[in-house]
Amino acid sequence: MTLQKLLSPNWRELWLSLGKRTVIGIPYLWMLLFFLVPFLIVFKISLAYTEIAIPPYSSLFEYADEALTIVLNLGNYLWLTDDPLYLSAYLGSVEIAFWGTLFCLAVGYPMAYAMARAPKRWQSALLVAVLLPSWTSFLIRIYAWMGILRNNGLLNNLLLWVGVIDHPLTILNTNVAVYIGIVYAYLPFMVLPIYSNLVKLDNSLLEAAQDLGARPLASFFKITLPLSKSGIIAGSMLVFIPAVGEVVIPQLLGGPETLMIGKILWQEFFNNRDWPVASALAIVMLLVLLVPIMFFNHARLKELEESA
């Protein structure tokens, strides 16, 4: 029996397992090569010396005279702790992203709530209305605020005309402008997960609470808010994580006082051509974001399990 099986292998099964492996293998190899391996390379280069060469960094391994020498330069990381600029940039990024996320939540939650309560036939149109701006260009939406917030821009002209102020306010190139930009750009990412969470909410729970004498506000805090927790977490992470690494908003709307790590990394790479320091900055940024990213993945996986 076994011999027979060995002599005439089950071609169909072999063929199937080969096919299955190909289907797994192609996306697997792609993501390994273009997503995971690059991180290892960033880590490797963060331990190299800066050199005036092409590419502008030293190699870690040297094989000469039958001896393999490995030179690891921890200087880039020490440099990050030496210069207070980097520490304040990390703290500045986290602070701006934190408050930006809170503002998004404060604006986005009521919007998502109203959308979920709206008549069913309006909901798809409202959803498109909230998402539509994010399908146009991110860059152009940030640019729109440059014209509005300038010293002689629309907002200042309006306020002067109304008579609220008698000389123009400086808003562009300050952190206020950065906050406006973050809320404007990331609001749809906050509204969408909260809305899709609230719309699934079982109305009979609220009716039961009402029947038992709970006031609307009490049933909101006791029922609706706790049940929309996973939507709030997903939305907050979708705003917070990219906001920490934001490059465009601090460069276009921020000023010299805006210290954000994405901007510093960009300058370190493109202006100073210091690839090893830029790599070390990226590695530390990744470590800062590791906890929120794992938090997000965990919430997503839990949601997937619930829906399955």
Place this chain on the structure above:
Amino acid sequence: MSRKSFNFPNAMLALGLAFLYLPMFILVIYSFNASKLVTVWAGFSTKWYSELFRDSQLIDAVFTSLQIAVSASTAAVILGTMAAYVLNRFGRFRGRTLFSSMITAPLVMPDVIIGLSMLLMFVALSSNIGWPQDRGMLTIWMAHVTFCTAYTTVVISSRLREMDGSIEEAAMDLGASPLKTFFIITLPTIAPSLVSAWLLSFTLSLDDLVISSFVAGPGSTTLPMVVFSSVRLGVSPKVNALATLIILCVSLAAFIAWWLTRRADRNKRAAYQMMGRDQ
């Protein structure tokens, strides 16, 4: 009813939508301004549009961006379909956790990190094996395929999860090979999600500035890169004209998509009603 519709959430929704749309509205109005000063209204004019179409650098960048966006989203939909199928239909296999986290991580990874790591890998590849020789459209394409695949996988995955698996099982029980079952049963069922995944990655690729800036070479400038370098120098009415055209295209596409899905829903509902009457 009318009393109930005036409450805090509804007011916030109206204000929020105004906040989202007002800046774009202003952008569109000032694209027709005759004055170069963006804040002073000096009469209606379409001269910025004609100047836009005469800017050959910008037109070249539009074509580069469109080529990359079309080819990258097509590849991302193919890879995303495979990845979603693997994650939803193959059960457990060795390395599944690593695979699913590699697929979801780009969704929340900051662009600077993705861009820097991609560039360093391309540099390492070209100095070790001599390929890719220089950076350009090919490297931008590979970078875009990678991050778009994360989005397409999520979109297609959620459709595959909703789909009734028993039809696929029935086809296989009747002797269809897995490949045939996929093309005859699975693919037509998930086709709408492939379209929306393609459109999503098309807009993401067209819009990407940060990752492209890292992996681009001297000869390949995408549209966001051109816009960014001109916007950094200040406000320019030509960018307003470009923005208006982009907003117009996106709104039209969104309206058509919304209208088509609404019609499809209505037809479905009508079909269900007919079935109910027949019974």
